[in-house]
Amino acid sequence: MRKKPTLGGWAWGHAQNILRRSIGLHEAPAPGLADFAKHYVDKWIASWTGRDALPQGWPADVFNVIDSVIRARGGYVLVGDQKLPAFYLHRQSARVLSFVWVAFVNDNGDDANLKNLEKLELALEDAIARKCNKQLNLRIVPKPLRIEIDRPNPPIITLRDKWADYISGKVQPFHFLMGIESTLRGDVIVDNRLYNPNEYSCVWFGASGSGKTQAMLGALLTLCATTSPADLAVIVIDPKGLDFPVDGLPHLAMPIMTDPAQARAAIMTVADLLQQRSMQRNRSASRQRILLVIDELKYLMSKQEDEDLVNAISDIGAMGRAWGISLFAGSQRGTNEFFPKRIHSQLPATWAGRVKDGTEAAFVGAPDADKLPGKGAAYLIETDSTTRLQSAYLGDASKDNYPELVGEFVKEVQAKWGNVKPHWTPQEALGSAVEPVAPQPATEKPQDVMALMVEAYKLEPTMTLYRFKQVYKEKVGKGIFHGKAQKLMDDVIKLATV
Numbered sequence: 001m002r003k004k005p006t007l008g009g010w011a012w013g014h015a016q017n018i019l020r021r022s023i024g025l026h027e028a029p030a031p032g033l034a035d036f037a038k039h040y041v042d043k044w045i046a047s048w049t050g051r052d053a054l055p056q057g058w059p060a061d062v063f064n065v066i067d068s069v070i071r072a073r074g075g076y077v078l079v080g081d082q083k084l085p086a087f088y089l090h091r092q093s094a095r096v097l098s099f100v101w102v103a104f105v106n107d108n109g110d111d112a113n114l115k116n117l118e119k120l121e122l123a124l125e126d127a128i129a130r131k132c133n134k135q136l137n138l139r140i141v142p143k144p145l146r147i148e149i150d151r152p153n154p155p156i157i158t159l160r161d162k163w164a165d166y167i168s169g170k171v172q173p174f175h176f177l178m179g180i181e182s183t184l185r186g187d188v189i190v191d192n193r194l195y196n197p198n199e200y201s202c203v204w205f206g207a208s209g210s211g212k213t214q215a216m217l218g219a220l221l222t223l224c225a226t227t228s229p230a231d232l233a234v235i236v237i238d239p240k241g242l243d244f245p246v247d248g249l250p251h252l253a254m255p256i257m258t259d260p261a262q263a264r265a266a267i268m269t270v271a272d273l274l275q276q277r278s279m280q281r282n283r284s285a286s287r288q289r290i291l292l293v294i295d296e297l298k299y300l301m302s303k304q305e306d307e308d309l310v311n312a313i314s315d316i317g318a319m320g321r322a323w324g325i326s327l328f329a330g331s332q333r334g335t336n337e338f339f340p341k342r343i344h345s346q347l348p349a350t351w352a353g354r355v356k357d358g359t360e361a362a363f364v365g366a367p368d369a370d371k372l373p374g375k376g377a378a379y380l381i382e383t384d385s386t387t388r389l390q391s392a393y394l395g396d397a398s399k400d401n402y403p404e405l406v407g408e409f410v411k412e413v414q415a416k417w418g419n420v421k422p423h424w425t426p427q428e429a430l431g432s433a434v435e436p437v438a439p440q441p442a443t444e445k446p447q448d449v450m451a452l453m454v455e456a457y458k459l460e461p462t463m464t465l466y467r468f469k470q471v472y473k474e475k476v477g478k479g480i481f482h483g484k485a486q487k488l489m490d491d492v493i494k495l496a497t498v
Contacts, residue, residue, distance in 0.1 A: 057096040086112035097182035137371035159392040166225040176223035179389035204330040206353030211376035215391035239299030245403035252422035271312035277323040317346030334360035
């Protein structure tokens with residue numbers, strides 16, 4: 001028969017709960033007075049000596065909520081004759097790094113099951129939002145087991161802070177800046193190399209304010225600072241005409257393109273170059289490397305997906321790295337409509353900044369990218385690793401002086417390479433990048449070639465220039481040199497419409 005609750009019993013139970021919460025025994029079942037006394041004395045001594053203090057910047061309310069949830073959800077283990085929480089946060093191990101808060105998770109014995117903490121991030125974020133009124137992005141990281149929380153307002157790392165190493169020659173050719181990683185041993189520069197056994201191509205995803213464009217621009221400027229124009233030709237496509245004010249870079253193979261039609265033609269030119277190199281089967285490391293930079297791919301396509309354009313970019317992403325052609329591509333939205341999955345799947349690296357929602361975060365391959373604080377905070381996702389990094393900031397792109405600010409970096413690159421002028425024409429840069437292809441005999445006489453192409457065009461009147469080149473090669477048995485295909489196609493159209 002159950003005893004009736006009394007007012008005194010309720011009061012004592014309520015007092016026990018208050019004491020438990022105040023001294024950290026709120027998860028231990030039915031502690032006795034001796035336990036209360038011991039933990040209270042330990043807590044008072046730790047407080048008096050400062051051993052329980054968190055580092056400046058680590059929010060105590062967040063720490064306490066995380067500790068409470070981990071104790072409750074992590075399960076229990078037997079320590080002697082006591083049943084204690086399997087996991088708890090170690091207050092003295094908490095650290096404030098440049099971009100994250102870190103606190104280590106301790107366990108109360110070998111029986112603690114790490115699986116109890118798996119997929120706990122959402123529960124922790126929800127508890128922090130409810131009890132602390134803070135929206136934070138949190139990760140549980142094993143080996144060593146710890147909690148990492150993105151700082152909502154991390155310090156800004158500017159490109160100018162790191163620029164001296166790249167422009168002075170301390171960094172090896174073909175290396176470029178991706179960002180800074182906060183590690184337990186301090187901040188580490190994350191460099192990548194354009195030329196490696198698989199070459200290097202990357203896609204940048206990030207909504208407005210994520211720092212995506214400036215991360216791309218920082219990578220491009222540092223690459224040009226470390227690498228001679230004789231070894232690298234760059235093609236920049238900036239559909240908005242605002243984000244890449246780098247007109248004077250000596251590495252440019254063409255003027256910066258903003259017109260979609262011109263940009264499309266440039267991409268097809270690179271696709272043709274890829275075809276030439278693959279036909280030559282020349283993997284010589286001495287050849288000039290090509291970097292195609294496309295900001296906001298969606299602006300280059302009509303409302304419907306441009307099949308030829310997507311195929312060309314997919315080919316560059318899939319095969320270009322083997323033949324010295326790399327691709328940097330950016331998109332504000334992480335969706336198949338804005339950046340076709342066929343292209344994304346061919347690129348070995350992804351810079352994922354803050355995106356619109358969880359669906360886009362899943363598309364780009366970083367499940368919590370929608371919770372990043374923006375302003376250069378990102379994940380670098382490569383074949384065998386994922387790195388949380390902070391990319392460099394150049395300046396306020398909305399200010400009128402932004403082009404001049406970027407121009408200062410361009411001038412220093414110019415000076416380093418002897419103030420040589422940009423290539424400006426595809427014939428000078430792209431033409432010299434490959435050995436000439438030996439001409440192959442045509443299977444038909446010239447007049448028969450034209451008749452064949454007229455017949456092909458009548459069967460396929462919506463044929464694009466890229467498709468025209470493919471059909472020409474199939475029917476004639478050789479490729480078309482740059483500059484001649486368009487005129488030939490125009491002549492075919494005239495004859496076909498007479």
